Amino acid sequence: MSDGAELVRGVGLVKRFGGIVANDAVDLVVAEGDLVGLIGPNGSGKTTLINVLTGHLEPDGGEVRVRGRRVSGRPPHVYAGMGVARTFQLTQLFGRMTVLENMLVPGLTRPHSRWDEVARRARGYLEFLNLAHLEQLQARNLSGGQQKLLELGRCLMLEPAVLFLDEPFAGVHPRLREELVARIRELHRGGRTFVVVDHDMESILRISRRLVVMARGSKIADGDPAAVRADQTVLAAYAGL
Amino acid sequence: MSWDYLFVQAANGAVIGVIYALIAVGVTLIFSILKIVNFAHGDLYMLGGYCAYYVIEYLGVPPLLAMVVAMAALFVGAIVLERLMLTPLYSDATERKDEYGLIVTFGLAYFLRNSAVIAFGPFPLKPPSFIPGVQRLGNLIVTNDRLVAAGVGIVLIAALLYFMKRTIWGQALDAVSQSRDSAAIVGINARRFNSFAFGIGAALAAAAGALVAPIFSLAPDMGVLPNIHAYVIVILGGMGSVSGSIIAGLLLGESENLFTAFFPDPTRAFAYTNAFGVLVLMVVLVFRPQGLFGRRHLRME
Amino acid sequence: MRGLPVYVLLVVAALALVGADRLNAYWMHVAIIGMYYGILAASWSLLAGYVGLFSLSHTAFASIGGYTSALLVKWLGIPVLLGMGAGIVMCGVLGGAIGWVCLRMSGPYLAIFTLAFSEIVRITISTEDDVTAGMAGLHTAPLFQSATRLPYFYAAFALLAASLLLMGLLVRSRWGLFLRAIREDEQAASASGVAVARFRILAFAIASAFAGLAGGFYAHYIGIMTPGVGDLDEMAKLVVMTVIGGMERLPTAVGGAFVVEALLEVLRSYGQWRLPLFGVLLLLTMRFARNGLLTPLWLQLVRLGDTRVGPLAAARDVPQKDSAA
Numbered sequence: 001m002s003d004g005a006e007l008v009r010g011v012g013l014v015k016r017f018g019g020i021v022a023n024d025a026v027d028l029v030v031a032e033g034d035l036v037g038l039i040g041p042n043g044s045g046k047t048t049l050i051n052v053l054t055g056h057l058e059p060d061g062g063e064v065r066v067r068g069r070r071v072s073g074r075p076p077h078v079y080a081g082m083g084v085a086r087t088f089q090l091t092q093l094f095g096r097m098t099v100l101e102n103m104l105v106p107g108l109t110r111p112h113s114r115w116d117e118v119a120r121r122a123r124g125y126l127e128f129l130n131l132a133h134l135e136q137l138q139a140r141n142l143s144g145g146q147q148k149l150l151e152l153g154r155c156l157m158l159e160p161a162v163l164f165l166d167e168p169f170a171g172v173h174p175r176l177r178e179e180l181v182a183r184i185r186e187l188h189r190g191g192r193t194f195v196v197v198d199h200d201m202e203s204i205l206r207i208s209r210r211l212v213v214m215a216r217g218s219k220i221a222d223g224d225p226a227a228v229r230a231d232q233t234v235l236a237a238y239a240g241l
Numbered sequence: 242m243s244w245d246y247l248f249v250q251a252a253n254g255a256v257i258g259v260i261y262a263l264i265a266v267g268v269t270l271i272f273s274i275l276k277i278v279n280f281a282h283g284d285l286y287m288l289g290g291y292c293a294y295y296v297i298e299y300l301g302v303p304p305l306l307a308m309v310v311a312m313a314a315l316f317v318g319a320i321v322l323e324r325l326m327l328t329p330l331y332s333d334a335t336e337r338k339d340e341y342g343l344i345v346t347f348g349l350a351y352f353l354r355n356s357a358v359i360a361f362g363p364f365p366l367k368p369p370s371f372i373p374g375v376q377r378l379g380n381l382i383v384t385n386d387r388l389v390a391a392g393v394g395i396v397l398i399a400a401l402l403y404f405m406k407r408t409i410w411g412q413a414l415d416a417v418s419q420s421r422d423s424a425a426i427v428g429i430n431a432r433r434f435n436s437f438a439f440g441i442g443a444a445l446a447a448a449a450g451a452l453v454a455p456i457f458s459l460a461p462d463m464g465v466l467p468n469i470h471a472y473v474i475v476i477l478g479g480m481g482s483v484s485g486s487i488i489a490g491l492l493l494g495e496s497e498n499l500f501t502a503f504f505p506d507p508t509r510a511f512a513y514t515n516a517f518g519v520l521v522l523m524v525v526l527v528f529r530p531q532g533l534f535g536r537r538h539l540r541m542e
Numbered sequence: 543m544r545g546l547p548v549y550v551l552l553v554v555a556a557l558a559l560v561g562a563d564r565l566n567a568y569w570m571h572v573a574i575i576g577m578y579y580g581i582l583a584a585s586w587s588l589l590a591g592y593v594g595l596f597s598l599s600h601t602a603f604a605s606i607g608g609y610t611s612a613l614l615v616k617w618l619g620i621p622v623l624l625g626m627g628a629g630i631v632m633c634g635v636l637g638g639a640i641g642w643v644c645l646r647m648s649g650p651y652l653a654i655f656t657l658a659f660s661e662i663v664r665i666t667i668s669t670e671d672d673v674t675a676g677m678a679g680l681h682t683a684p685l686f687q688s689a690t691r692l693p694y695f696y697a698a699f700a701l702l703a704a705s706l707l708l709m710g711l712l713v714r715s716r717w718g719l720f721l722r723a724i725r726e727d728e729q730a731a732s733a734s735g736v737a738v739a740r741f742r743i744l745a746f747a748i749a750s751a752f753a754g755l756a757g758g759f760y761a762h763y764i765g766i767m768t769p770g771v772g773d774l775d776e777m778a779k780l781v782v783m784t785v786i787g788g789m790e791r792l793p794t795a796v797g798g799a800f801v802v803e804a805l806l807e808v809l810r811s812y813g814q815w816r817l818p819l820f821g822v823l824l825l826l827t828m829r830f831a832r833n834g835l836l837t838p839l840w841l842q843l844v845r846l847g848d849t850r851v852g853p854l855a856a857a858r859d860v861p862q863k864d865s866a867a
Binding site: 277278280326329339340341342343344345347348349350351352353354355356358359465466469472509512513515516519520522523526527530 | 594596598643644645646647648649650651653654655657658659661662665666668669774775778781782785814815817818821822824825828829832
């Protein structure tokens with residue numbers, strides 16, 4: 001666990017869909033410098049938790065605080081403005097806009113941003129993600145892996161404090177997956193905080209500094225990856241569904 | 242205002258309600274299979290009415306038989322239209338299918354409405370009655386045509402329910418509405434059901450058009466408002482539920498006619514009756530912005 | 543020659559202005575009406591093409607703008623220009639309100655809702671005949687005291703040019719980028735920090751205000767307002783114009799309006815047949831040339847102007863100036 005300042009805190013988060021309780025009083029604190037792997041069986045409520053923590057779903061109970069300020073109930077762009085970025089389980093790009101335009105959108109939403117400065121920054125990140133040569137291509141024409149990279153890049157344009165990545169490795173070619181892992185590590189070293197959900201346990205375990213395990217809508221373990229892996233309840237949750 | 246007048250309005254409301262339900266069931270069927278809101282549905286209804294009219298006029302066929310002919314003609318005609326215009330909806334190569342379905346059915350409505358002005362003339366036409374005369378029940382007077390319209394409408398809806406629940410084709414249609422892919426896996430040709438659903442929906446609309454023709458007479462733009470009313474019913478009627486549509490259809494027909502009865506200024510009552518259903522639609526949409534058909538498949542309870 | 547398309551448009555505009563007094567009264571009328579539809583088509587493409595909000599109440603707003611202006615001029619005796627201004631404000635506010643009410647609707651639901659709204663407008667205007675003169679038509683004060691249509695031609699031209707300039711600046715600004723992002727994916731746009739609700743309302747307000755401008759001009763040009771100005775057939779005509787031209791670009795949308803309006807006149811001898819004919823043309827366009835018939839021409843023009851090749855050309859889509867934010 002990191003000792004950095006608290007960035008995002010979910011307190012007693014409850015989210016129901018009809019009769020199903022997707023999140024059942026979940027507490028989670030994400031602090032500066034964290035690299036959290038969020039895992040759990042299918043349907044354990046991981047994506048719901050991310051949606052609640054980034055403002056895309058309103059919790060039925062509990063609240064979300066960003067840097068100590070209560071923000072639950074506000075629209076997602078407020079979260080984005082406070083440095084909370086996210087990607088989506090199924091990549092959601094602006095398909096009929098160019099790669100560069102995809103990057104410009106979040107950059108230009110920042111107050112006092114200037115077009116030439118944002119474009120320069122966007123090109124810098126595209127360089128970093130190996131997408132620079134594609135900047136005039138429409139985003140929908142990229143390969144699946146490139147789309148994941150672009151979505152990451154779009155998040156970075158917000159200069160976020162914390163990034164929630166929902167299944168960044170799903171359906172990505174192994175070579176690009178390596179690249180993605182390397183980029184996440186590099187960004188983390190540069191001071192960014194990550195929460196990563198994925199089923200690719202190998203990649204998750206390689207990068208995580210902290211592991212949070214969800215099962216049936218509740219958080220059942222949270223801590224050092226080695227300790228969590230040895231935890232009997234976690235093993236039971238995975239084995240005995 | 243007398244009680245008699247209220248009763249007459251209530252009876253008229255029930256008849257119109259059945260007609261609305263008949264149109265709405267078709268909209269529901271088409272939506273659940275093709276996943277589009279058919280903006281041209283009211284115009285299929287209009288065509289059905291004219292078709293029946295000309296069959297009666299030129300072939301001297303009895304009105305009820307003419308209705309069946311109109312249904313058959315619209316069934317075939319709608320399938321031709323669907324094959325010509327809507328097949329891109331089933332191709333993965335087509336982008337923004339919502340937009341495509343919307344503009345194409347809207348364009349189709351424009352085409353059909355204006356073709357009707359040329360083909361049938363702008364002036365209202367009235368076919369002969371199904372059964373001339375009226376029925377009296379105390380002071381309550383209802384024309385036979387309204388009784389026939391309601392009766393036949395109910396029979397058609399019942400037939401559809403039976404078809405969906407008890408026949409293999411109906412079951413297959415239901416399967417396609419729930420999951421195209423699963424239906425394909427068990428060997429159902431989903432494409433054929435697109436045509437079939439569109440045809441059935443059109444045939445029901447045609448029946449509705451033929452049934453109201455002797456009551457309200459025919460005009461090229463007669464489909465516009467019933468089309469809007471069909472949306473009200475589909476939303477109110479519980480999202481793809483056929484029986485819900487029937488109840489909602491009756492409710493809308495009743496409340497509209499009672500609205501007319503209670504509207505303080507009788508000279509404007511009729512005009513605002515139309516606005517009333519439209520206003521209901523707007524209000525309902527505000528509270529169910531995308532919940533219209535919520536679950537995107539049919540329910541046959 | 544990066545600005546080639548702009549220069550071409552300027553040349554065409556200059557020719558139109560110089561040649562205007564040679565047009566006979568009939569074709570001048572056609573040109574004026576064409577420009578009325580041009581403003582409507584451009585502002586509708588802003589809404590439907592750029593933001594993806596397929597509103598069917600656009601001509602209803604033109605009607606509201608026209609009636610607002612005509613009635614205020616009649617009742618209060620204010621100058622026509624002031625009345626038109628009031629019509630624009632009215633439509634902007636009402637459009638923003640409609641945009642707000644249908645924030646959570648998309649695609650066909652938004653279309654149904656706006657269709658319902660325009661029907662209510664039409665029914666109300668037809669029924670409240672002691673105010674609006676109903677189907678008989680409301681006589682309006684003329685914008686110019688002039689024996690010829692020439693002043694109207696220049697006025698329509700100026701309004702269209704100004705509208706296109708403003709809308710062009712808007713779509714090239716960061717706001718334009720946000721609007722397109724909303725069209726592509728609302729959820730991703732909000733995750734990227736775009737205040738989706740604000741921009742959807744804004745788009746509705748701006749587009750409706752332009753419709754109000756067009757309607758106000760139309761009212762004081764044509765001399766009589768009827769409920770038909772905002773009816774479903776007018777809306778369908780606007781959809782035909784915009785989609786046939788190409789709904790995702792302002793110049794193609796306006797071009798579509800001109801072409802269809804001109805064709806409607808050329809084919810006048812076919813009478814009623816023209817309307818279903820254009821219905822068929824719309825259907826064929828959707829089926830086989832989804833992006834509009836004028837879009838390839840426009841893109842060719844842009845390409846011709848773009849003489850730079852290789853990596854330099856890649857920079858062309860990043861405007862250097864930021865005009866709206």
